[in-house]
Amino acid sequence: MNEPWPRASEFAILSSDVHARWKNFGQWERTYFPKLVGLHVEETRLGYCRMVLPFREELEQPMGIVHGGAIAALIDASVVPAIGSAYDNTIGYSTVDLHVQYHNALIKEDAIAEAWVTKRGRSVVFCESEVMGRTSGKRIARGFMTYNISTLRPMTK
Numbered sequence: 001m002n003e004p005w006p007r008a009s010e011f012a013i014l015s016s017d018v019h020a021r022w023k024n025f026g027q028w029e030r031t032y033f034p035k036l037v038g039l040h041v042e043e044t045r046l047g048y049c050r051m052v053l054p055f056r057e058e059l060e061q062p063m064g065i066v067h068g069g070a071i072a073a074l075i076d077a078s079v080v081p082a083i084g085s086a087y088d089n090t091i092g093y094s095t096v097d098l099h100v101q102y103h104n105a106l107i108k109e110d111a112i113a114e115a116w117v118t119k120r121g122r123s124v125v126f127c128e129s130e131v132m133g134r135t136s137g138k139r140i141a142r143g144f145m146t147y148n149i150s151t152l153r154p155m156t157k
Contacts, residue, residue, distance in 0.1 A: 040054075052111070053110065
């Protein structure tokens with residue numbers, strides 16, 4: 001396989017309106033957590049997302065490697081567009097369970113996560129995410145998540 005991200009081709013291309021909703025995930029005017037750590041989407045398809053955590057020295061721990069919490073944040077956030085690509089804005093979802101396996105240290109390079117939905121139920125979605133070093137190609141971590149799906153309730157004062 002010569003494609004750098006061959007898993008993407010397994011998932012359907014999004015309609016233009018759904019693609020537009022997810023292409024700027026993390027790039028909002030207000031600084032929410034994904035923007036704070038610098039996450040941005042490279043590609044979203046139905047049930048799939050490729051997201052980048054650009055390297056910044058502020059993400060390192062004292063040993064000179066990217067902190068595992070930053071990698072876990074990438075894993076958890078990368079599934080959000082993959083999940084949301086199948087729903088409109090009336091559905092909410094939140095992490096129920098996150099399991100991370102760290103395989104290698106991430107040292108002074110961007111991290112790229114490929115995330116995908118493995119099973120959708122009525123109220124639960126199961127997902128996986130794999131993080132690779134952009135330049136080294138090393139597998140950095142894998143994540144397994146369970147998300148709760150619910151109808152959004154109107155906000156009350």
